[in-house]
Every structure is written in C-alpha cells, then in structure tokens.
Amino acid sequence: MTHGPLGADPMRANLRGWLVQRRNDGDTPDVICRDLVAGGWDADTAATASLSSLRTGDRRRLLYIGLCWGAGLAALGAGSAAHLALTDSGDPLVLAFFITLMLVAAPIAVLCQMLARQAEASDEFVIWSPTRRVLFGTLATCTAVVGITRMLRYTFEAVAAAVGASGYEFTPTSVVQVFVTLVISVPLFWWSLVEWKRSNIARQRLAAEAAEVADTVTT
Numbered sequence: 001m002t003h004g005p006l007g008a009d010p011m012r013a014n015l016r017g018w019l020v021q022r023r024n025d026g027d028t029p030d031v032i033c034r035d036l037v038a039g040g041w042d043a044d045t046a047a048t049a050s051l052s053s054l055r056t057g058d059r060r061r062l063l064y065i066g067l068c069w070g071a072g073l074a075a076l077g078a079g080s081a082a083h084l085a086l087t088d089s090g091d092p093l094v095l096a097f098f099i100t101l102m103l104v105a106a107p108i109a110v111l112c113q114m115l116a117r118q119a120e121a122s123d124e125f126v127i128w129s130p131t132r133r134v135l136f137g138t139l140a141t142c143t144a145v146v147g148i149t150r151m152l153r154y155t156f157e158a159v160a161a162a163v164g165a166s167g168y169e170f171t172p173t174s175v176v177q178v179f180v181t182l183v184i185s186v187p188l189f190w191w192s193l194v195e196w197k198r199s200n201i202a203r204q205r206l207a208a209e210a211a212e213v214a215d216t217v218t219t
Contacts, residue, residue, distance in 0.1 A: 147185025
C-alpha cells in the first residue's frame with residue numbers, strides 16, 4: 001500500500017489517526033518522517049511526530065528492565081565481592097551476600113539479553129523503545145558514577161601508600177583493586193552506552209534524513 005502526506009497541511013488533518021494507520025501498515029518512523037517532510041513539515045517537527053507513530057504501550061518493558069537491572073546488579077555483586085575478598089577485614093556474610101547477588105542476577109541478565117536480541121531481530125520497532133533508551137542511559141550513568149567513585153578511592157589509596165602517607169601500605173592488592181574496578185566497570189559502561197546509542201541514534205538519523213529530504217525538496 002502506498003501512502004502520501006495527509007493533504008496539503010497534515011498538521012490540520014487527523015494526524016494521530018494517520019500516524020496510527022501508518023504504524024499499523026508496518027511503516028517505520030524514518031519512512032513516515034520522509035513523507036511528512038515531503039508534505040511541507042520542517043525536519044525537527046517531522047522527526048518528533050513520526051516517533052509518536054509507535055505503540056503507546058511498550059510491550060518489551062519487563063524484558064529490558066530485567067536486562068539492565070540484571071546486568072547492573074550482577075556487576076555490582078561481582079565487583080563488591082572481589083573488593084571484599086581482597087580485604088582482610090571483609091565481613092564473610094557481606095561477601096556471601098554479594099556473591100549471591102551476582103549468581104542470581106547474572107543468569108537473568110544473560111537470558112534477557114538473548115530474548116532481547118531475538119525480539120530486535122524479529123521486530124524492527126523494538127529498537128525504538130523509549131523504555132530501552134532510558135534504561136540503558138541510566139545504566140551507563142550509574143556505571144560511570146560507581147566506577148569513577150571506586151576508581152578514585154582505590155587509586156588514592158594506592159598513591160597514598162606509594163608516597164609513604166601514614167596509615168597506608170602499598171601492596172599488590174592495592175593495584176589489583178584498581179584493576180578489578182576497570183575490568184568490571186569499563187566493559188559494562190561501554191556496552192550500555194552503545195546500546196543506548198542504538199536507541200537514541202534513531203532520533204539523530206531521523207533528523208539527518210529529514211534535513212536531507214528538505215534540502216532536496218527546496219532545490
């Protein structure tokens with residue numbers, strides 16, 4: 001089925017109904033955006049309106065909640081357990097808690113990741129999920145905050161011990177603590193940032209394509 005813009009001025013027509021029809025016919029927001037620009041819309045407004053063609057309800061919300069929370073808690077448990085295991089004064093019960101947290105959260109994250117990949121491969125609209133974008137953005141932010149905080153702490157302790165500050169002793173453990181933080185936080189941050197960009201780049205792509213179409217129309 002072919003579609004055209006809603007008359008000479010789509011803004012005055014039944015825009016919502018037209019967007020729903022386009023979504024039901026399987027048109028992605030980038031296609032809708034190009035048609036709106038061709039009908040006289042400016043690029044920014046067309047990009048925003050085309051995104052509203054998505055379903056009101058996010059059907060994969062629980063999936064991405066499980067994925068992001070599972071990955072974040074698994075990393076927290078693994079990192080905290082490693083740091084405590086390297087500390088002589090670590091409480092065994094606290095260590096057991098973080099190990100348990102890691103063992104429970106990690107399989108949930110892996111399962112949700114597998115299901116998410118299947119969903120994204122079978123439905124091209126899944127990548128536009130607002131829940132997906134917000135959760136991965138939040139995970140990236142939290143990982144950066146926790147990672148930087150721990151990095152500052154353990155790096156400071158290592159440097160203080162190296163310069164002979166009172167109360168600090170330089171040991172191989174000090175270096176390992178810094179290494180543990182890097183090994184866990186950097187990959188998790190990079191992964192969550194890339195996944196966030198996969199959802200968020202859609203807006204940038206819409207704006208770029210709409211601007212290109214607008215230039216073509218004006219010339």
